[in-house]
Structures are given as structure tokens and as C-alpha cells.
Amino acid sequence: MTETLSVLYIWLKSAHIIFVIFWMAGLFMLPRFFVYHQESAQASEEAAKWVDRESKLIKIILNPSIIIVWVVGLFLAWNIGAMAEGWFHAKLLFVLGLSGYHGWIVGYAKKLVRGERKLTGKQLRLLNEVPGIAAAIIVILVVAKPF
Numbered sequence: 077m078t079e080t081l082s083v084l085y086i087w088l089k090s091a092h093i094i095f096v097i098f099w100m101a102g103l104f105m106l107p108r109f110f111v112y113h114q115e116s117a118q119a120s121e122e123a124a125k126w127v128d129r130e131s132k133l134i135k136i137i138l139n140p141s142i143i144i145v146w147v148v149g150l151f152l153a154w155n156i157g158a159m160a161e162g163w164f165h166a167k168l169l170f171v172l173g174l175s176g177y178h179g180w181i182v183g184y185a186k187k188l189v190r191g192e193r194k195l196t197g198k199q200l201r202l203l204n205e206v207p208g209i210a211a212a213i214i215v216i217l218v219v220a221k222p223f
Contacts, residue, residue, distance in 0.1 A: 092148045099141035102133055103207040106181050111197045118191055130185045142178055162223040167214050174210050
């Protein structure tokens with residue numbers, strides 16, 4: 077029984093890492109899509125194509141990935157007893173922040189569909205750095221377990 081759980085744990089950990097990669101890729105791509113979307117003329121055929129691309133990225137990659145990352149990640153954390161560890165609390169804080177960022181960019185995609193272009197291309201390019209910084213901190217917390 078213990079061997080079966082060990083094998084399952086390894087597969088779930090692998091799935092967690094794979095879907096974190098998918099989620100991060102989507103978090104990097106969507107703001108970049110927004111830059112190109114905003115550079116297109118409003119109500120143009122090109123803008124409509126960006127709406128479609130953004131929608132597909134959200135529905136096919138981002139939303140399924142965040143769900144799998146959370147479900148599998150919480151199971152893994154519970155399984156190894158990480159819930160009581162300081163490094164896990166810090167990691168959880170950053171993952172919550174990334175989840176909020178995810179929600180915010182999905183909301184911004186809806187604004188773009190309505191023709192609202194509230195941010196500049198420069199602001200969107202700067203926002204594109206958020207997931208990279210968060211990912212670096214999360215990896216350090218998980219690997220180094222500094223506290």
C-alpha cells in the first residue's frame with residue numbers, strides 16, 4: 077500500500093509541476109496578447125482575432141491549469157504535512173497573489189472585449205513581469221525552505 081501511495085505521489089507531483097508550467101505560460105502570454113490587441117484598431121478584424129485568441133487561452137489553458145494546480149497542490153501539501161511549515165505559508169501567500177493576478181487579467185480581457193482600453197502597452201509590459209517574479213520567489217521557497 078505504501079509503495080502505491082509513493083508512486084501516486086510522484087505522478088501527482090509531476091502533474092502539479094506540469095500544470096504550474098502551463099499556468100505560468102498562460103500568465104506570461106495573456107498580457108502580451110493584450111499589448112497586441114490594444115495596438116490593433118478598435119472593432120477591427122484584427123481586434124476580433126485577438127479577442128478569440130485571448131478567450132481560447134483563458135478557457136483552454138489558464139482556467140483548467142489553475143484549478144488543477146490548486147487541487148493537486150493542496151493534496152500534495154496535506155500529504156507531506158507542509159500545512160504547518162513557514163515556507164509553505166509564504167508560498168501559499170504568493171500563489172494566492174498569482175491567483176488574484178490571474179483573476180485580474182481575465183477581468184481585463186473582458187474589458188477589452190467591451191472596447192475598454194484602460195492600460196497602456198507599457199503598463200501591460202510591466203505587468204507581464206509579475207508572474208516571473210512570483211515564480212522565482214515560489215521556487216526558492218519550495219526548494220530552499222528558508223523557514
